Amino acid sequence: MEETPDKKDTKQLTEGEKANTSLVGKVREGATSLKERAIEEAKTYKDPQDTQLWKSIFRVSHDRSDPRNRSLAVLSNVFLHLHPAKINRDAVRYPFTWGMGGITFYLFIVLTFTGVLLMFYYHPTKADAFKDILYLEHDVPFGKLLRNMHRWAAHLMVITTWLHMFRVVLTGSYKRPREFNWCVGVVLLVLTLLLSFTGYLLPDDQLGFWAVTVGTNMARATPMLGSEGPFGIQLGMTPFNDVRFGLLGGSIVDSNALLRSYIWHCIGIPLVASIFMAVHFWRIRKDGGISGPAPVMLEPEMKAVKKK
């Protein structure tokens, strides 16, 4: 409010006594022009999409929704570029897709996020593991929520993986040219189950201990590689050198087993699963995107089998 009279004062001063310009006047003059410039510039910042910062991050303008920009929004974004720019109109129909594959991937992200947070509070040792869970449940802020969410997201991921597989079978989506991607998917299913299973032991409670004991006792019976399996004894297998010993790092479920399952759970299997996931997603694109809903084919349209 006081700016206007100030301005007038300065103007009067400069106009009236040009010869007698003081240092104060010069500074005032400079400040005024700087302020005016700042106001001018600030006006352009009102649209953040016009800033250099914005453009450096997003590379293309999103302010117009013309087809080119919509395509570029997907193509120039590292997280979205797995998608094509355009898809078939029907390919987004939920009754067809069920969305279970995408949800499975999202649950993997949730599990990675909550899992990393849990790792801050957990020591994979017999002395600390169980205490750490109690600490998480009772003292760590939101620790109980964190553990619960990790547990339930893992269970949910097993379910969504199965349902995804079920949908792929019902729509015949494993057929040419997607046979190989189905195989990658089967490997991912097994890795999902193993991820969940290795995590089961980590709280070091009775539940996990006996589940893993039951699970690994089966490994004892592996043909040829287990001490109690067919042809195991003939091949020199004992409880101290068979496949179960390798899994547990000992002949009983103890500290080595805890450490091994921790490393498989947090590093080994997620790493392998990530590689398979990358292939799985990449192959979806390469095999022509989602399989349908495709137009139905009729019996007379079956082509004869090619003979070489």
Added chain:
Amino acid sequence: MAKRFALSRGKLITLLVVVVLTGLAVWSVHDWHQLWKISSAPDNVPIVAMLFLVPFFTWLGVRQSQANDQLIAKLEEDPKLAKSHHRKVEPWRPGWAREIHVWPYLVRIEFLATVIVTIILFVWSITLNAPLEEPANPNLTMNPSKAPWYFLGLQEMLVYFDPWIAGVVMPSLIMVGLMVFPYVDSNPLGNGYYTFRQRRFAVGMFAIGFLQWILLIVIGTFIRGPGWIWFWPGQTWDHNAVVYDRNRDLHDIVAGMTGFSMLSTSWVLKAIFGLIVVSLFFLVGALFFHWLMLRGGFDRIDPSLPWWKRIKLWMTTPDEFEKKLLSRTSLLQYLTFQFFAITVLLAMPVKLVLRLVFTIKYVWVTPWFNV
């Protein structure tokens, strides 16, 4: 509108049967507390959820299959119409874009899905705590000591097979069997749309496998109690229950019945006897699957005949379409399928019935392994 809700006699009978069965199930429960204790165990909640999710998504898939199958039937009846008619249940209409932009039309669905899943997870995590038992104690065995629910199928299989089959061979066969599935399915139809009519056998085989897996998990969760003893849902888990093991090996039963006692004394004869039985099982299994894969739709049999004649006709005449599919299948594909179908899909229920109904322990006993 009135017609949509009209009850046919068939539907009425089905409804009545469902009501009676539900009533019987409720009536047979003696111990509601036990049932509640099992189904409300936090780690069992996923199975309870699956009991609803699997039927829902099955219904969703079946509904779309039926719609597609009707369209296919209509077009196959009228080849002239097939040339000009649309090929989707919800066809493209003039004025619609054939392709849509991923941004925003797909990305917004994905975003919505993540939001919904996040909300579900938060509600689930706030209302239900992850289980934590007492600290691990190797000297105190949990009874029953159960694997995580998704592996209960394998644990339940331990009842019917020795650990090397149930724990190692079967899981490997299931995995490899799933992987070869697309390579043995030589049917080019039904790629990318829901249909049952065109893929009767393939969908049926997968559904049987999936159902078996779920069934074993349900048995392992709701029925197996302390000592892995069979308790019906609603029965109290008796920790002191002892079941007298009546199971006998097949060769002992045969030796007792025929008086040919040599069979249960010489291991060579036992092994040869078992080998013959298992070979016979494979032979009969192969014939069964061969017969099954040539059955067509029941609706393809002349509907003017009485139902018993239709069933007889259905059982004796191979379907033309299924025959065509079989002729496209290579010998390698056929044999691979037969191997996995018999060893995984058939052996499991057959051994289950042999063990639970006929109390037969092993069918093939050798000094190295028993089946």
